Amino acid sequence: MDYLDYLESEAIYVLRETAAQFKRPVLLFSGGKDSICMVHLCKKAFYPAKFPFPLMHIDTGHNFPEALQFRDALVKEMNENLIVRMVEDTMIEKGIKDNDTKFPSRNAFQSQTLLDAIAEFQFDACIGGARRDEEKARAKERVFSLRDKTGKWDPNNQRPEVWNVVNGFLKEGENMRVFPLSNWTELDVWAYIDRENISLPSLYFSHDRECIQTPDGYLMNVNEFISISPTDKIVTEKVRYRTVGDMTCTAAVPSTAITVTEIINELKRTKVSERGATRIDDRISDAGMEDRKKEGYF
Amino acid sequence: MKLVRLFTAGNVDDGKSTLIGRLLLDSGAVSTDIIHGLTKSKGQGDEEGVIDLAFLTDGLRSERALGITIDVAYKYFSTQKNKYIIADTPGHWEYTRNMFTGASLCDVAIILIDVTIGITEQTKRHALIVSLLGVNQVVFAINKMDLKQYAEAVFEAIKIDLITLSEELKINTPTILPMSALKGENVVAKSTFLSWFSGPTLFDYLENTVHHQEHKNELLRFQVQYLIHSDGLIGYAGRIEHGVLRIGQEVLVVATGEQKCIQNIIYNNQSVHLAKAGMCVSIYFDNQTELERGDVVSAITFPPKIGNRFAATICWMSEISSDLKMEYVLQIGAIKVLAKLVIIHEKCIKNRNISDDLLLNDIANVVIETQNDIVFDRYEDAKATGSFILIDTDLCTTVAAGIIS
Incomplete structure (x- = not known):
């Protein structure tokens, strides 16, 4: 088998195991390329039946409109069930205001909305498209990753994951996070998108965009959620997005790639990692992701 | 690649x-x-x-x-x-x-x-x-x-x-x-x-260097992982662990001893005549067939073993030491059964403390008895059906991983 066949097979195995071992799984879906691949894999895993679980998006309110449109169109086309929970609702309920910073991040509040939704629907397994190559704390996480009652990940006490035997037993209130794409890299995802002819939001391909350039060189989309000062230089550049997160923390990369093949060639030449190129939220501290995961972040 | x-x-x-x-x-x-x-x-x-x-x-x-x-x-x-x-x-x-x-x-x-x-x-x-x-x-x-x-x-x-x-x-x-x-x-x-x-x-x-192990071709192992219901038909979804499956092939449902003919194989959203080890497929039999998650399908020749007692080598993975009186859940792929450790032979690798029980990181040869008969292989014949974990169901923890000898 080719390596992509192997990765696909492993992901399908994990999806079916999740459907078999858990009572109420859910697929987290954002409209980004990894979660679009997840949907594609689910179709294969459960063909010809519908998905045995709903999709859910934790919407920060800071998403790119292109990603949301794509999300809604895909769900409609597949006739699957999508749950949307808004981070804004959590913020209103708890009286939380956005940080008064240039790029106000809702990362910290997103985990709370996710945990509330897990409690609301009593989900016992949340499937996500996170990959180990994204970040060094993720590189340590199991495919089936246990979270305690408060959603916390304990990196020093993870369940052994031997062969393909999955211990899906949970104590009251615990839940499992499931990462079928654990062993995929950014390039693997693109090679798969290419091979399977998977459609993506237009954001991923080169387009003209109004951006401000941050002092450390990031190109941030001009939008109503960031505060623009008179000293900011606004430029229109040919860019694309390598990851699609919030508009407040995801940077565009200069690119002229308009096809998947061109993107793959561009990635093979690049010297900067996916999150390094695009995520200003990871740069706050060296253990940024580890800390957020311990608080219940995906 | x-x-x-x-x-x-x-x-x-x-x-x-x-x-x-x-x-x-x-x-x-x-x-x-x-x-x-x-x-x-x-x-x-x-x-x-x-x-x-x-x-x-x-x-x-x-x-x-x-x-x-x-x-x-x-x-x-x-x-x-x-x-x-x-x-x-x-x-x-x-x-x-x-x-x-x-x-x-x-x-x-x-x-x-x-x-x-x-x-x-x-x-x-x-x-x-x-x-x-x-x-x-x-x-x-x-x-x-x-x-x-x-x-x-x-x-x-x-x-x-x-x-x-x-x-x-x-x-x-x-x-x-x-x-x-x-x-x-x-x-x-x-x-x-x-x-x-x-x-x-x-x-x-x-x-x-060539990295992939060749398996005996005649060995076929497929374990039912999940049942896909659609239009009144049931697809038995699972991964082929060893061997090949073909439409029209007579296979053995090991637990019941029935021989069944494969009527359809779905791989990659379509029907295929042949599927090989490593592929996640779903297979279809006639309407009289009723399989469950965990059921093993093999070729008629070289079937796996059935029994409630076997020798194994296990690595103890829990801070709580082993207990011969305790009932654990033994899981082989999708098979789950209650099981007890009945004999602990010599330890291959000893923890620093001297104890007859198994302590964290001990590796030992043991004998295990399951409450009901299960389908299994020797690990050296078939890894997927020859390896297992033991679960403490009160704490929900994986206490050991083992291979059947």
Whole structure:
């Protein structure tokens, strides 16, 4: 088998195991390329039946409109069930205001909305498209990753994951996070998108965009959620997005790639990692992701 | 492109994480922002601007603080030929269970030995685990050759000991390589200091050696993982672990002894005539067939065994010691059954405490009895149906992993 066949097979195995071992799984879906691949894999895993679980998006309110449109169109086309929970609702309920910073991040509040939704629907397994190559704390996480009652990940006490035997037993209130794409890299995802002819939001391909350039060189989309000062230089550049997160923390990369093949060639030449190129939220501290995961972040 | 899974083992401070860092760095797999992060997060009092290769895999704050690897870190790199998945497993004796986790699915084991120390108890422990798990390609990397002035005689002396150890543990034709991971000698690039060594670099070895085990063709193992209901039909979804499935083939449903004809195979959203090991498929029989999750399908020849008692070698993974009176859940793939440990024979690897019970990180030969008959194989015949975990259902923890002998 080719390596992509192997990765696909492993992901399908994990999806079916999740459907078999858990009572109420859910697929987290954002409209980004990894979660679009997840949907594609689910179709294969459960063909010809519908998905045995709903999709859910934790919407920060800071998403790119292109990603949301794509999300809604895909769900409609597949006739699957999508749950949307808004981070804004959590913020209103708890009286939380956005940080008064240039790029106000809702990362910290997103985990709370996710945990509330897990409690609301009593989900016992949340499937996500996170990959180990994204970040060094993720590189340590199991495919089936246990979270305690408060959603916390304990990196020093993870369940052994031997062969393909999955211990899906949970104590009251615990839940499992499931990462079928654990062993995929950014390039693997693109090679798969290419091979399977998977459609993506237009954001991923080169387009003209109004951006401000941050002092450390990031190109941030001009939008109503960031505060623009008179000293900011606004430029229109040919860019694309390598990851699609919030508009407040995801940077565009200069690119002229308009096809998947061109993107793959561009990635093979690049010297900067996916999150390094695009995520200003990871740069706050060296253990940024580890800390957020311990608080219940995906 | 082929997929190759490898893992590194060895004593703490033998340089496992450094070796992986070196492989990633010299093969061009590391991005510049990550290299920047490695220089930035170096501990206090260290030389400014020096890259610590180990930090490429030691991703947790506590690991960086302690300077050791606690849990398995997975890293990836690709060449024209292969995509590599590397599991960096901890060297500390207390983390033997994590090493077991990292090693269970690997094609290639790299066991590091510090040339200034030679073979240790931990080398033997790791070699034994590799042998038990049936990892088919084993590399002993004799590291830190720079500290012995790259002397051939020192290498040869350790090599002789390793060959003896391999013979004892039935590790077939191990590859023994000298290197310095820190200095990058004989990892990716050939070393001028090691000009006396005619063998390959580690990287050449990985690129040019055949990595996938051939299985007996006549063996067929398919376990029902999930039932897909649609339009009044039931698709039995699962992965083919061994052998091939064909439409029209007569197969054995092992638990009931029934022979059934495969009417359809779905792979990749379409019907296929033939499917091979490694593929996740769903198979269809006639309407009278009722299978459940966990049922094993095999060829009529070479079926698996059925029984409620078998010998196994297990690695104990819980802080709570084993209890002969306790009922555990034994899980083989999708099969779950209540089971007890009935006999603990000699321990292959002992915990430092003397006890008849099994303690964390002990590896021992045992006899297990299950409440009902189950379908199983010897691990050396079929890994998927020959390996299992034991679960403590009160705590929901995996207390042991084992292979059936």
